[in-house]
Amino acid sequence: MAKTRLVLASVIAMLTIFSGSAIESPLSSITKSATEKKDTCMAECDSVKNGWDVEVSGFYFGWGGTSSGGFTSTVKEVGIMNVVGVGYTFCDRNHLSLGVGYQARFYSLKSDFQYMRDDDHVTWIDLWDDGAKSTQSSLTVHTIQFPLMYKMNVNKKFGFFLGAALDWNIYAKFDKSHKVGDTRYSENTKGLKQNKIGVDLMGGISFKRLGIYARYSPCKVFKNDFGPEMKNTWTLGLAIGF
Numbered sequence: 001m002a003k004t005r006l007v008l009a010s011v012i013a014m015l016t017i018f019s020g021s022a023i024e025s026p027l028s029s030i031t032k033s034a035t036e037k038k039d040t041c042m043a044e045c046d047s048v049k050n051g052w053d054v055e056v057s058g059f060y061f062g063w064g065g066t067s068s069g070g071f072t073s074t075v076k077e078v079g080i081m082n083v084v085g086v087g088y089t090f091c092d093r094n095h096l097s098l099g100v101g102y103q104a105r106f107y108s109l110k111s112d113f114q115y116m117r118d119d120d121h122v123t124w125i126d127l128w129d130d131g132a133k134s135t136q137s138s139l140t141v142h143t144i145q146f147p148l149m150y151k152m153n154v155n156k157k158f159g160f161f162l163g164a165a166l167d168w169n170i171y172a173k174f175d176k177s178h179k180v181g182d183t184r185y186s187e188n189t190k191g192l193k194q195n196k197i198g199v200d201l202m203g204g205i206s207f208k209r210l211g212i213y214a215r216y217s218p219c220k221v222f223k224n225d226f227g228p229e230m231k232n233t234w235t236l237g238l239a240i241g242f
Contacts, residue, residue, distance in 0.1 A: 050090050055097065057082045058147075060213060062237020066107060066221075066230055073139075077215075077235055079103030081147050081165075081242070095151045100144065101165070107139040107221070107230065115139055115174040117189050123227040128178060137176035141194055141221060144168045151206070151242070161211070161242055162203035167219075169194050193226035195219060204239065211239035 058081025066073050085099020109115065109125065114137040117123045128135050149163035172194035177186040197219075204213030214236050221230040 050092075052086060052088050055082055055085050055087045055099070056080075057085070057097070057099075057241045058101065058149075058239060059241055060211075060237055060239040062213070062215065062235035064215075064233065064235030064237075066233040073107045073109055073230065075105060075107055075233055075235055077103060077105040077237070079143075079145070081145075081149070081239075085147075093153045095153075097147070097149045097151075099147060101147055103143040103145055103167075105141050105143065105233070107141075109137045111135050113137065114176050114178075115189070117174075117192065121191055121193050121226060123174070123192055123222060125228050131180055132178040133180070134184070135176070135178040137174065139174040139192075139221075140172065141169055142171040143198075144170055145200070147202075149202075157208050159206045160204065161206060161213075165200045165202065167198040167200060167217075169196055169198060172221075193223045194221060195223055204242070206239070206242045209241055211242040213237055213239050213242075 059079075060081065061078045062076070064075045064077075066075055079102055081101045082097060082099030083101050085097050085101075087095055087097040089095050112127060112135075113125050114128050114135065115123060116126045145165040145167050147163055147165040149161055151159055151161040153159040172192040173188060173190045174192070175186070175188050177184060179185070198217055199219060200215055200217045202213060202215045204211050215234070217231075217233045219231060221227065221233075
């Protein structure tokens with residue numbers, strides 16, 4: 001009887017030691033795995049350069065169109081998203097930026113039409129006179145923009161970006177030229193009544209430092225009663241340094 005009790009006590013002691021040191025429940029294994037993954041993620045996040053920096057980025061040029069009071073205008077644009085800006089990088093893949101940039105946008109009419117302006121600074125679109133040849137007429141709007149952009153890098157090469165830009169349209173003019181016979185005539189008209197404030201929406205994809213973007217502005221180019229109802233401008237283009 002004493003031997004039986006001794007054997008049982010020995011077995012219980014061995015099971016207790018074994019279960020405490022070598023056997024883990026499935027729940028504890030899952031918890032440990034999740035904790036290890038979290039620690040790995042945090043270590044990777046801490047290992048990259050995070051925080052604020054000053055940046056110059058985003059040279060772009062694009063082509064598109066707009067509705068010009070029933071007339072079709074082709075649009076070209078060129079600009080730099082951040083002449084100077086600040087950016088915040090977190091966890092390697094994510095980047096937010098806010099900056100000040102510049103853009104010039106050119107609205108060109110078909111060859112049959114021209115921009116006109118009267119003494120009251122009202123701009124409209126009209127036909128060229130008979131006999132005019134090699135006609136060109138283009139409206140230019142210069143803009144200071146304040147873009148807020150978000151970019152996520154899917155990997156080291158590929159990413160996507162999107163955001164919005166508040167536009168301060170500081171200056172507008174139109175240029176036109178035509179020939180009568182062998183003589184070319186040119187005209188530059190300033191003092192247009194453009195809308196001072198606008199908003200553009202923008203998004204695209206990037207590969208390394210190159211990108212393809214789409215940009216859309218629902219805002220009118222001119223103030224009410226001072227020009228044709230030019231709005232819903234869209235462009236597609238190429239970007240460098242996004």
